[in-house]
Amino acid sequence: MKIRCWMAACCLSLTGYGAIAQTYLQGATIIDGTGGPAIEDGAIIVANGQLACVGSRQQCRPLADSVIVDIEGRFITPGLVDAHVHFGQTGWLDGRPDGISAPDVYPYQKTANDAKANPGRWQQSYLCSGITAVFDVGGPFWTTQLRAAADNNPKAAHVKAAGPLISWAGREQMQLNDEIYSFLPMGSVEESLASVSKLKAMGAQAVKVWFLAPPADQRDGMDQRMLAIGAAAQQAGLPLLVHATSLREAKVALRAGAHMLVHSVSDLPVDQEFLDLLIENNTVYAPTLVVGSGWTRALTSIVFNTPAPIDDPNGCVDQQTIDNINQPNLLREYLPDRLDNQWAYRRLEGVGHELALLEENLMAVHAAGATIVTATDAGNPMTLHGPSIYAEMEAMQSAGLTPEQIIVMATKNGAKAMQDQNRFGTLEAGKAADLLVLRQDPREDVAAFRTLSHVMRAGVLRKQSELAYRAVNN
Numbered sequence: 001m002k003i004r005c006w007m008a009a010c011c012l013s014l015t016g017y018g019a020i021a022q023t024y025l026q027g028a029t030i031i032d033g034t035g036g037p038a039i040e041d042g043a044i045i046v047a048n049g050q051l052a053c054v055g056s057r058q059q060c061r062p063l064a065d066s067v068i069v070d071i072e073g074r075f076i077t078p079g080l081v082d083a084h085v086h087f088g089q090t091g092w093l094d095g096r097p098d099g100i101s102a103p104d105v106y107p108y109q110k111t112a113n114d115a116k117a118n119p120g121r122w123q124q125s126y127l128c129s130g131i132t133a134v135f136d137v138g139g140p141f142w143t144t145q146l147r148a149a150a151d152n153n154p155k156a157a158h159v160k161a162a163g164p165l166i167s168w169a170g171r172e173q174m175q176l177n178d179e180i181y182s183f184l185p186m187g188s189v190e191e192s193l194a195s196v197s198k199l200k201a202m203g204a205q206a207v208k209v210w211f212l213a214p215p216a217d218q219r220d221g222m223d224q225r226m227l228a229i230g231a232a233a234q235q236a237g238l239p240l241l242v243h244a245t246s247l248r249e250a251k252v253a254l255r256a257g258a259h260m261l262v263h264s265v266s267d268l269p270v271d272q273e274f275l276d277l278l279i280e281n282n283t284v285y286a287p288t289l290v291v292g293s294g295w296t297r298a299l300t301s302i303v304f305n306t307p308a309p310i311d312d313p314n315g316c317v318d319q320q321t322i323d324n325i326n327q328p329n330l331l332r333e334y335l336p337d338r339l340d341n342q343w344a345y346r347r348l349e350g351v352g353h354e355l356a357l358l359e360e361n362l363m364a365v366h367a368a369g370a371t372i373v374t375a376t377d378a379g380n381p382m383t384l385h386g387p388s389i390y391a392e393m394e395a396m397q398s399a400g401l402t403p404e405q406i407i408v409m410a411t412k413n414g415a416k417a418m419q420d421q422n423r424f425g426t427l428e429a430g431k432a433a434d435l436l437v438l439r440q441d442p443r444e445d446v447a448a449f450r451t452l453s454h455v456m457r458a459g460v461l462r463k464q465s466e467l468a469y470r471a472v473n474n
């Protein structure tokens with residue numbers, strides 16, 4: 001017997017059916033994430049958490065006992081991949097005491113313990129926002145343990161995590177005098193190699209280097225260590241991820257074999273040498289366009305003692321985070337003196353200029369043919385786990401990329417960055433049944449991802465509102 005559902009009715013609680021042989025989604029326009037043409041009036045067969053067939057209704061036919069879900073007039077895409085997040089950070093300054101340290105208001109040890117105790121808080125935000133896979137590119141050791149439990153869990157996004165990051169800038173600069181979040185050192189070539197070995201031993205799924213531009217007299221030594229780390233990561237079978245926002249250091253990272261640059265180059269326009277290295281290495285470029293303005297909004301909200309607006313169209317941000325953002329007054333007395341009104345206005349004025357360079361570099365990288373991903377840096381102040389992906393995709397669109405290009409970057413390319421392209425990222429038979437149902441056409445405007453009506457993860461279809469922390473009017 002077929003159980004027939006419509007989007008507003010019984011299909012919303014498919015989970016209640018227990019062991020369903022097959023779910024058959026019919027009638028939507030399917031955008032499969034490969035960049036190929038969309039399938040109008042398409043059909044998708046889901047069985048055992050996987051996609052069994054994706055195509056036309058003629059190509060994919062239901063079995064006698066399939067649960068049939070009618071979704072005419074809607075749009076199906078793969079689940080989104082956020083290629084740069086931090087489970088160890090909260091979306092507010094309590095998770096970044098190097099920004100403003102306020103131990104009496106937000107004891108960092110407590111913030112760190114809370115993050116460790118409840119990664120499900122962000123997992124819910126991700127699914128609620130349509131994100132079904134995330135790459136944690138730096139954080140406490142425990143983040144490296146999230147992957148196994150998340151993989152086939154319909155209540156969690158897939159995770160890959162780099163764990164503690166290697167940096168020449170240590171605890172003093174970060175003011176992280178706690179035992180949970182520790183940097184690994186790169187004080188010499190030997191120390192750098194030991195740091196890679198340590199990551200391998202703890203089960204990290206990548207090696208991340210926080211490669212800040214060093215003082216000029218230390219450059220040569222630092223370059224050598226970067227190259228040594230690259231060789232060691234390759235030997236360990238771990239992808240090398242590098243934070244290198246200066247053009248010079250980004251080139252060193254590419255020479256070291258970086259699998260992904262986790263941010264834009266932001267100090268200078270990229271040049272041909274950089275683009276050649278990027279293409280030669282097949283390195284993934286993660287622009288993270290909006291995280292800088294998130295910091296600006298967070299800090300200026302404290303200077304002006306006015307909460308920053310929260311961009312959360314689907315109710316996906318947890319109440320604790322919202323409460324923190326809405327109380328900038330708690331941090332006012334901890335503001336460093338230099339962060340005064342003058343500073344705030346200058347910083348607000350500078351946001352557009354900074355973004356213009358990031359956009360220019362993004363389009364140059366795109367024109368060169370490099371692999372680009374959608375990546376938010378979620379967990380940083382005002383770059384919220386989950387919904388920040390909408391603003392990031394819209395910023396990519398404003399930079400000049402087309403919605404169809406961005407959809408591929410936010411799905412297939414994200415899976416490639418995670419080296420999981422054989423398991424998810426596109427809607428193809430044999431891959432994980434991770435998909436989104438949208439009310440509006442994302443090929444017209446990526447803002448359509450805000451009109452998410454349903455999320456399927458590992459074959460379990462849920463109404464978006466079931467994943468939300470609060471009801472919203474839309």
Ligand SMILES: [Zn+2]
Nearest residue numbers: 084086137377
């Ligand atoms: Zn980051």
